[in-house]
Amino acid sequence: MRKIAAGAAVLGFVVSGLGATVACGQAKQGLPAPTEKRVIYPENVDAKTEIVEALASAAKTHRRVILVFGGNWCYDCHALDAAFRSAEIAPIVNKNFVVVHVNIGEYDKNLDLADKYDVPLKKGVPASAVLGSDGTLLYSQKQGEFESAKRISKEDVVAFLEKWKPGKS
Numbered sequence: 001m002r003k004i005a006a007g008a009a010v011l012g013f014v015v016s017g018l019g020a021t022v023a024c025g026q027a028k029q030g031l032p033a034p035t036e037k038r039v040i041y042p043e044n045v046d047a048k049t050e051i052v053e054a055l056a057s058a059a060k061t062h063r064r065v066i067l068v069f070g071g072n073w074c075y076d077c078h079a080l081d082a083a084f085r086s087a088e089i090a091p092i093v094n095k096n097f098v099v100v101h102v103n104i105g106e107y108d109k110n111l112d113l114a115d116k117y118d119v120p121l122k123k124g125v126p127a128s129a130v131l132g133s134d135g136t137l138l139y140s141q142k143q144g145e146f147e148s149a150k151r152i153s154k155e156d157v158v159a160f161l162e163k164w165k166p167g168k169s
Helices: 047-061 075-085 090-096 111-116 154-164
Strands: 064-070 097-103 127-131 137-140
Touching: 047 064, 047 097, 047 111, 064 075, 064 111, 075 090, 075 097, 075 154, 090 097, 090 154
Parallel strands: 064 097
Antiparallel strands: 064 127, 127 137
16 A cells, blocks of 8 residues: 555645646656755644644635645655745745645554545545635545656646635636
């Protein structure tokens, strides 16, 4: 079940209909490598409580919630986190979304939340879901649309965020 161990880390970040890796006849550049090792999935955090708090914050600030399932061992999770914090993307994230990192441990934690939000972890991580501020599931990754940090570009991440920001869908 652990595709990561086989060396085929699957980014699994969610983008409906944006899986192409070539645009305008030129190959897209993948996400840059993370420049620092961060703990983005703390061990002793109650993910259910974090989601409730994120939904309350999103409701007050008219944003949506992105759940990012993964683990600290996952290279692609760190690449996605770095992209979300980059100068180009952070303003879009911060204005429109509350991000919750849901720790799946070694595929043995918070599996009930992945099921609740219809996120198939067998496709790999990070795997994501977008929630309305009322908790309504708006989108969940189904097919591992982005297979790795090498194949997803910053432009793909921006397109995804633009598609799912409040008022767009």
